[in-house]
Amino acid sequence: MKRKAGLGKWMTAVVFVLTAVTLVGWAKGNLLVVQARSDDMAWVNEIPISVVEFNKSLRKNRANFGKTSGDAWKKKALDDSVSIKMQQIIAQENGVWSDISYPSFLQQWKRENERRQQAIQNKQAVFGPTQYSEDGYFEYMLSNANIAVKKKMQEREAAGLADGEGLKAFYERKKDSLYASPGSVKVQQVVLTFLDANHQVSLKEKKRQEMEEVKAKLSSGADWEEVAKAYMPEGAVSVQQFAANNIRQNLRSPAAQAALKLKLQEISDVIEENGSYILMKCVEKSEPGSAYTPFEEIKEQILKDYIEDKYKEELQTRISQARIKVNDRLYQAVKVGE
Structure with missing residues (x-):
């Protein structure tokens, strides 16, 4: 009986040791962390970074696996974990995140998902993911x-920035990297729709021929307004500006793509877009970096950039x-396998 009792105690000890150890693994690109539950991966000013938080940074950097060595991958994950924890510390000091421990976060996450589930059951509006x-x-x-x-930093800085001199100094320091003109083109254009009153494509060939006539006359030096009156009921020439950094518009607009390629005073080919034919002449053009966006036009953006810069500077310090x-x-x- 004593031998059985001794064996029972030994088995209990083994179970305890196994329970006290956590094994985290990936089948490919193995991450292997053997961790006693009471341990943490690192500490920032005595505030712990748990293995779970470290693993989170490893996962975010998985795209770099294979491009860098395992040691470099671990180092990047550790640096990211330290940066995140310092962001939490700063948030806690500013009174916007009371408990920055990971167990506390897990409780908040659980409560938020329970709240969302209950709201859905009660047929209440839920913004974001369910x-x-x-x-x-x-x-x-x-x-x-x-x-x-x-936002709190901006409130604290408000008094010192009231005269605008601090922002102007920041603008001057950063204008080459942040506020240089991305380049733009201003064009005159005539537009002929080939859709009829019922928005059906019934006039396409006729309007194409008319637009070719318009181009021939304009290329010969005819006045844009006179040509517009002859071919367009409203008789107006519109002006349009295209910015080189408006990526979304430029990707989906044949007119924008054509305009940005024009030289000064050059007339475009006939362009088809949104049920119309368009013809353009470049009347103004600025190359990327050739000028700066005026301070007064982007003062609010400069303030946001200033605060962002101050925050990054404080974080790094x-x-x-x-x-x-x-x-x-x-x-x-931590073992990183193939």
Whole structure:
């Protein structure tokens, strides 16, 4: 009986040891962390970074696996984990994130998903996903916390920026990288629709021939307004400006793509877009970087950029001055396989 009792105690001890250890693995690109549950991967000013948080950064950097060595991948994950924890610390100091421990976050995530589920059952409006993933909700909370911190920074900076001199100095320092003109083209254009009163394509060939006549006359030096009156009921020449950095518009607009390629005073080919034929003449053109967007036109954007710059500067300073301690045993236990 004593031998059985001793064996029972030994088995209990084995179960305890196995229970106290966490094994995290991936079949491909193996991440292997053997971790006692009471341990953390690192500490920033004595505030822990859990293995779960470290693993989160590893997952986000998976795209780099194969491009860099396993040690570089681990180092990037550790650096990202430290940066995230410092962002949380700054948020906590500003009163926008009270408890930055990961267990507390998990409780908030669970409560939020329960709230959303209950709202759906009650047929109430739910904005965003019906259920957040763990990583998705963490990104949501961190983003909102950073926005709130920057808003507080802006309120604190408001008095010092009231005369605008601080912003002007920032504008001058950053104008080459942030406020240089992306380039633009201003065109005169005539537009002939080939849709009839019922919005049916019944006039396409006729209007195409008319537009070719318009181009021939304009290329011969005819006055744009006179030509417009002859071919367009409203008799007006419109002016349109296309910016080189308006990527969304430029990708889907044949007219924008053609306009940006025009030389000064050059007339385009006939362009088809949205049920119409378009002909353009370049009347103004600025090359990328040839000018700067005026300060007064983008003052609000400059303020946002100024606060963003101040936040990044504070974050980097705080990280460089932080007391960072790494659990070498767990860090070295991370194995990245093929």
